[in-house]
Amino acid sequence: MLHPAFIAFLAWLPLTLCNPAPDEQIPLTLPQLTVPIAVKVEKIGFNNARLQEAVTQALSSNQVFGVLNESDHRVLRVDFSESSSNCNGKVVSPESFKAEVYDYTNGRAVYLNGDVFSPSSSVSLEETGTQPLPSAEEVAEAARIAGYSTEAIVFAAMPPVIPRTFSNGTSHRVLHIMAREKDEKTTKQFYVNLSNKTVEINPHSSSSAESAAPTCHAPVEAGQSVTPRGTPGQALVTISQGDTILWTMEITRPSASSGNAGSGVELRNVRYKGRVVLYQAHVPILNVEYKQSVPGCGPTYRDWQNEEYPLTCPGVDVPGVPGFRICTAPPTTIVDPPNNDGGDFKGVAIYADQSTRTVVIKSQLRAGWYRYTSEWRLAVDGTLSPRFGFGGVYWPSSGCICVPHHHHVYWRLDFDIETSQGNKVTEVNRFLSFPPGSPGQITRNDIVYEVQRPRSPLIPRRHWEVSNIQTGRSYGLYPGSGDGKADAYGVGDLWVLKYRGTPEEVDDGVVADTGAHISKFVNSESVLDADVVVWYAAHFLHDESHEAPGGSHIVGPTIRPIRW
The missing domain is CATH 3.10.450.40 (Nuclear Transport Factor 2; Chain: A,)
Known part of the structure; x- marks a missing residue:
């Protein structure tokens, strides 16, 4: 009679190896089957x-x-x-x-x-002469100038700042806000000039957007507050199983994340089984594009990723580490069933899913009427899955969330496979087999100079590998099945760059428009035997009016060890 542990092992094995392609070498060090995953969170950084x-x-x-x-x-x-x-x-x-x-x-x-x-x-x-994103205090003052009480529901609308620049280059500070008192059903939009304390009603009509409302599945807003941008919060997280330390990393909460507009839950110094995988991983660029001509909706916005909005996370706050909570059940945001807005916790939620042997690190963000989920999933077998979710709430005075639009999210992945130098990126193309059942052709090309590369519908199994040239250890970057392909506004799917230790290349800076300007960093520098940074983009069509409730609004690639 077979031992129960061996039966459990047989049930687990096919799900983990996933029928690897012949040229892939999957790590054969298998996780312990019965020992639970443990997560330790310690405070680091300044308060x-x-x-x-x-x-x-x-x-x-x-x-x-x-x-x-x-x-x-x-x-x-x-x-x-x-x-x-x-x-x-x-x-x-x-x-x-x-x-x-x-x-x-x-x-x-x-x-x-x-x-x-x-x-x-x-x-x-x-x-x-630039106009920074508004602070929570500014938005509250704008609502007061517009005649609203301190109990009113108010937030920055899209776009949050309206340019009012004079001939000498100076400007007035004009915020675009949406507000309603808690006992009112009608929400109004205003332009509030904080420089001269004047108020204008937003002249744009959202009638076209309103017509989509009866079939729009977007939930009603909960009107909860956010964590002010710049609120510090950093922790050292250790994920272990028994006496084996699997993952260690530094996590920065979204409110304190890097970049001009924040970058969601930010990971640094990510190690798997003691070896470095990534120096930094985050989402510095996020934008949205409306292709339909609807007054008051777009046509494009550049969003921010440092305004923490509540999610649901039953659990315990980590003592002495503000903004971090260990969940006793899976944390849920607006993109998770039952798709409700709001919750009971703002910050970084951490949940050890013993059934899938995965630790979920998750936060919910707010940018106007949009809700975003910033998430990382770390498995005991070394797989790291970046995820980003898209949601939104319906406001009676702006149904823009009900008008089809495209979101474009850009991960910046600073790989340091074992060392910061001496890495390379290889593009691997697996062509469809013909006749069916025969081995498909595989090509492998080391990338020599900085370049932008597309995902290809003609080569659906294209992926990229980042390797340490000396040791041969490597991780693969595999596109998600729902990550889409760039259009003219989305610009691209993947960039390979040489690392530059300057803030100028953490994001694309203060740009004249809302599009991503990553390609300006492509300047023919060598990325072979170097310190490499990979930007990866996903593109998502958000259409609340025509999709079924509960449809997947989550995108992202899979990063997993090939030789480790």
């Missing part, structure tokens, strides 16, 4: 009090005080920034901060950069 103290000292320094003293200004966002490299050319722990200040009197944005430990002596200033 909010230390960060605010540093900014307060910087604002009172002679240099900053002389510039902002007599102006009407507000600090919009504070976070840490990477300013120095001290480990293989890459930052280990940020010791500098960046504060985003808007000067309403002079129509300018002022950025302060300084050292957390000596902010008064090290602070530097940069003035620009």
Whole structure:
């Protein structure tokens, strides 16, 4: 009679090996079958009090005080920034901060950069005519100017800032908000000028969008608050099984994530079984495109990924680590059944799914009427699955979520297979077999210089492998079946770049339009035997009016070990 553990092993084996192609070498170190997965979360980094103290000292320094003293200004966002490299050319722990200040009197944005430990002596200033994303305090003030109470439901609409630039380059700060009192059914849109405290009703009609409402499956908004952008929160997460440490990584909550508009749940220094896989993994670019001409809807928006919105996560907050919770049941967002808006927790939810031997790391984000799910799934066999979900809520004064539109999400994956240098990327093409049942042709091409590459409907089994040239260890990047293909606005599907340790290549910067400008980094640098960064894009058609409730709104590739 067969032992029960061996029977369980036989049941598990086919699901894990998934009939690998002949040229793939799947790791044969199998996970323990009966030992549960354990997750340990420890606090790292600075807390909010230390960060605010540093900014307060910087604002009172002679240099900053002389510039902002007599102006009407507000600090919009504070976070840490990477300013120095001290480990293989890459930052280990940020010791500098960046504060985003808007000067309403002079129509300018002022950025302060300084050292957390000596902010008064090290602070530097940069003035620009750009319009940063609005803060929660600004949105609340705009609602008050528009005549709403402190109990009103209000958030930044799309686009959140309306350009009002003068001939000399200065500008007025005009926010686009949506608001209603809790006991009202009608939501209104306003343009609120924070520079001169005036209000205009949004002149655009959403009648075309409203016509889609009766068949629109979007849920009603819950009107819950968000975590202010720049709220610190970082943790060291260790995933183990028995005495075996499987995964270790640093996780930054979305509110403190890097990039001009945040980047969702951000992973750093990701190791599997003690070896480095990724230095950094996040989503710095996210945009949306309306192809139909509907007044008040688009045509395009650039969204933000640092505004944490509640999700449902029964469980326990991690003591001393703000913004992290261990869930006792699968965390759910608007894209998960029963597809409700809102929840009971804001931040990073972590759940160990013992049945699938996977740890789920998840957060819900808000950008106007959109809801986004930022998620990472880490399996005991070394598979890492980035996921991004798309949802939205229906507002009576704006049914844009009910008009078909395309979302484009761009992951930035800074691979360091064992080491930061000495990596390469190989494109693998598997052609369909003919006649059926015969081995399909396989080609392997090492990428030599920076390049943009498409997913191809003619080669549905195309994937990419990132390898350490010296050891041969590698991970494969496999496109998701629902990740789509880029159109003209979506720009591309995949880019291979050489790592640059500067903030300028963490995202595409402050752009004149809403499209992704990753291709500007492609400048023929060698990526063979180098430190490589892979950008991967997925493209999703969001059509609440014609799809069945409960349809999948989640995209993303699979990253799994080939030789490890």
